[in-house]
Amino acid sequence: AQSVTQPDIHITVSEGASLELRCNYSYGATPYLFWYVQSPGQGLQLLLKYFSGDTLVQGIKGFEAEFKRSQSSFNLRKPSVHWSDAAEYFCAVGAQNNDMRFGAGTRLTVKP
Amino acid sequence: GAVVSQHPSRVICKSGTSVKIECRSLDFQATTMFWYRQFPKKSLMLMATSNEGSKATYEQGVEKDKFLINHASLTLSTLTVTSAHPEDSSFYICSATNAGYTEAFFGQGTRLTVV
Numbered sequence: 001a002q003s004v005t006q007p008d009i010h011i012t013v014s015e016g017a018s019l020e021l022r023c024n025y026s027y028g029a030t031p032y033l034f035w036y037v038q039s040p041g042q043g044l045q046l047l048l049k050y051f052s053g054d055t056l057v058q059g060i061k062g063f064e065a066e067f068k069r070s071q072s073s074f075n076l077r078k079p080s081v082h083w084s085d086a087a088e089y090f091c092a093v094g095a096q097n098n099d100m101r102f103g104a105g106t107r108l109t110v111k112p
Numbered sequence: 113g114a115v116v117s118q119h120p121s122r123v124i125c126k127s128g129t130s131v132k133i134e135c136r137s138l139d140f141q142a143t144t145m146f147w148y149r150q151f152p153k154k155s156l157m158l159m160a161t162s163n164e165g166s167k168a169t170y171e172q173g174v175e176k177d178k179f180l181i182n183h184a185s186l187t188l189s190t191l192t193v194t195s196a197h198p199e200d201s202s203f204y205i206c207s208a209t210n211a212g213y214t215e216a217f218f219g220q221g222t223r224l225t226v227v
Binding site for chain 2: 032034036041042043044046049090094099100101102103104105107
C-alpha cells in the first residue's frame with residue numbers, strides 16, 4: 001500500500017521568506033500526488049496535483065511542487081510566504097482507485 | 113472542481129446516542145466515497161471506502177458495527193456513529209470520486225462532540 005512521510009511537523013517562516021515543505025512517498029507504481037491545505041476546523045483545499053508529464057507543477061495561491069522520482073519526493077514550495085498561508089499542509093498519494101493516503105501534516109506558522 | 117457537501121458541519125450529542133453524517137456529491141455521480149477521521153493536530157486516517165450499492169470496506173482497526181456506512185445512491189453516503197462515546201469525538205471528513213476523475217473531492221468536514 002502507498003504511504004507518505006512529511007518529516008517536518010512544524011515550520012515557522014517570516015512573512016516574505018521562501019518556503020519548502022517536504023514530502024516523501026512510497027508506492028510501487030506511478031503515484032498520483034497531491035498537496036492540500038487545511039485551515040483550523042475546515043475541510044481540505046487542493047493546492048496542486050501531479051499525475052504525469054511535467055514534473056514541476058503549478059498550483060493555486062502561488063504554490064508549486066516538484067516531483068522527483070529518484071528521490072521519491074514531492075516537495076511544496078512558495079517563493080514568498082504571506083501571513084494568510086499559515087495553516088496545516090498535507091501531502092497525499094493516491095492509487096488508481098483513488099484510495100488516498102495522507103502524510104502526518106506540517107503546520108506552518110508565519111511570523112510578521 | 114466538483115462539489116462535495118457534508119452535513120452537519122458541527123454536532124453535539126449525548127453519550128449513548130447515534131449520530132448520522134451525510135456526504136453528498138452535488139454535481140457528479142460518486143461511485144466511490146471515502147470516510148476519514150482526523151484527531152486534533154493529527155493527519156487524516158482512512159476509516160472506510162464505500163462503493164455505491166455495495167458494502168463498505170473498512171480499514172483495519174475500524175469497528176464496522178460502530179461506524180455504519182451506507183452508500184445507497186450515486187450522490188449520497190452516510191456515516192452513522194452508533195452508541196457514541198466521548199472517545200468518538202473527532203473531525204470526520206468524506207471525499208468522493210467517480211470513474212472519470214483522477215482525484216477525490218472533499219467535504220467540509222463534521223466536528224462531532226460527544227458529551
